[in-house]
Amino acid sequence: MSKVVVCRPVDGITINSEMEFLLDDEDCVRIFDNVEDAKKILSDAGCTDEEMEHMKFLESCGVCARCKSPLFPSLLPGYKYQCFTCDEDFYSFEAMKSEEVKPDEL
Numbered sequence: 539m540s541k542v543v544v545c546r547p548v549d550g551i552t553i554n555s556e557m558e559f560l561l562d563d564e565d566c567v568r569i570f571d572n573v574e575d576a577k578k579i580l581s582d583a584g585c586t587d588e589e590m591e592h593m594k595f596l597e598s599c600g601v602c603a604r605c606k607s608p609l610f611p612s613l614l615p616g617y618k619y620q621c622f623t624c625d626e627d628f629y630s631f632e633a634m635k636s637e638e639v640k641p642d643e644l
């Protein structure tokens with residue numbers, strides 16, 4: 539089962555607005571175990587079905603070569619993946635290249 543992150547419109551329920559990721563208590567992007575889990579937690583937190591319809595549930599699409607965290611689809615134009623742990627966006631499978639590892643991130 540893939541890990542899931544949730545993004546929602548910045549200004550609530552609007553069409554084509556900017557999206558932001560749901561954060562945890564420490565302002566890190568919250569990673570859920572799966573879509574069902576995410577929806578249950580959101581509804582427990584008082585989220586309505588209508589609000590959830592405007593949210594995007596992005597499933598993990600790989601593993602970061604640097605830190606082994608799940609990679610998720612990027613929201614940035616031109617980028618394909620992002621790692622929340624490294625706080626980086628990747629164009630494609632460059633995330634998988636070992637030469638991308640920087641010594642200061644070890």
Ligand SMILES: [Zn+2]
Binds near residue numbers: 604606621
């Ligand atoms: Zn990473």
